[in-house]
Amino acid sequence: DQQVKQNSPSLSVQEGRISILNCDYTNSMFDYFLWYKKYPAEGPTFLISISSIKDKNEDGRFTVFLNKSAKHLSLHIVPSQPGDSAVYFCAASEAGGTSYGKLTFGQGTILTVHP
Amino acid sequence: KAGVTQTPRYLIKTRGQQVTLSCSPISGHRSVSWYQQTPGQGLQFLFEYFSETQRNKGNFPGRFSGRQFSNSRSEMNVSTLELGDSALYLCASTAGSSYNEQFFGPGTRLTVL
Numbered sequence: 001d002q003q004v005k006q007n008s009p010s011l012s013v014q015e016g017r018i019s020i021l022n023c024d025y026t027n028s029m030f031d032y033f034l035w036y037k038k039y040p041a042e043g044p045t046f047l048i049s050i051s052s053i054k055d056k057n058e059d060g061r062f063t064v065f066l067n068k069s070a071k072h073l074s075l076h077i078v079p080s081q082p083g084d085s086a087v088y089f090c091a092a093s094e095a096g097g098t099s100y101g102k103l104t105f106g107q108g109t110i111l112t113v114h115p
Numbered sequence: 116k117a118g119v120t121q122t123p124r125y126l127i128k129t130r131g132q133q134v135t136l137s138c139s140p141i142s143g144h145r146s147v148s149w150y151q152q153t154p155g156q157g158l159q160f161l162f163e164y165f166s167e168t169q170r171n172k173g174n175f176p177g178r179f180s181g182r183q184f185s186n187s188r189s190e191m192n193v194s195t196l197e198l199g200d201s202a203l204y205l206c207a208s209t210a211g212s213s214y215n216e217q218f219f220g221p222g223t224r225l226t227v228l
Contacts, residue, residue, distance in 0.1 A: 034216060043119070043205050043219030044158075089158065100170040101148040101163025101209070103217060108157065 003027045004092050006106035015115050019077040023090030023106055026071065030092040034103065035064060035075045038087045047088075048075070080113045087111075117142065119208050119220035127226045133194040136223045140187050140208030147189040148217060149181060152203040161204075164189050193225075201227045 005024045013019045021035075031052040036044035050057040050064045050073070057064050063076045077084055090106040093099060120139045128134050140147050149161040160173040164183035181191040187208075193200055203224050207217035 036219075041221070043121075043207075043221045046216045046218060049216055091158075100165065101146050101217075102160045102171050102173070103148070103150075103158075103207075104160070105150075105158040 004104050004106040006109050008109050010110040012112045013080045016079045019080045021075040021088050021109050023073050029094045032093045034091045036089045082113045085113050121220040125224045129228050132196050135192045138189045138206035144208035146209045148207045149191050150205045196227045
């Protein structure tokens with residue numbers, strides 16, 4: 001039962017263009033969402049997050065959009081740079097005592113940005 | 116501020132052995148979570164510790180255990196290793212409240228032969 005899904009295993013984008021990474025979730029108890037970037041042989045690096053009370057959060061070149069009714073979120077990277085090439089994970093957490101410290105991750109999307 | 120550190124970075128064990136992995140969180144962080152990453156299952160939550168108490172546990176067998184010390188450092192132990200335990204084991208720390216981002220260490224790559 002995969003509660004967080006990233007349906008695109010890979011995405012290829014030209015440098016300078018927009019990268020859009022998508023994520024769907026099924027658990028309506030999720031109320032906080034995060035994006036992480038991961039390079040080989042390193043741990044995931046936190047990028048940006050969004051609470052369910054918002055529908056958009058921006059940080060520099062990164063913007064996350066949340067559509068609660070569709071249970072869908074997306075990460076936009078503008079402009080894309082070759083250094084953005086990595087695996088991107090979407091993650092979600094529930095509020096409440098039974099969910100302490102637990103993030104539920106998607107399977108990841110490999111982003112390749114071509115010069 | 117130093118990041119999350121994990122030791123050792125690489126480990127090779129044989130079936131039936133046990134292993135202990137260590138994690139030192141970011142200074143001031145009191146919550147440590149552990150995850151297992153495999154190609155087939157992705158990143159899966161093992162357990163979380165806060166102030167030396169396990170507050171949450173994922174769906175892993177009892178062979179997987181952990182503990183946290185008074186300085187917030189954490190260890191996880193896997194007993195009676197199986198081939199399927201080969202994975203990247205990641206720990207992450209956070210200050211402990213509900214909506215804090217988790218910061219990950221580089222992981223320990225465990226290979227079971």
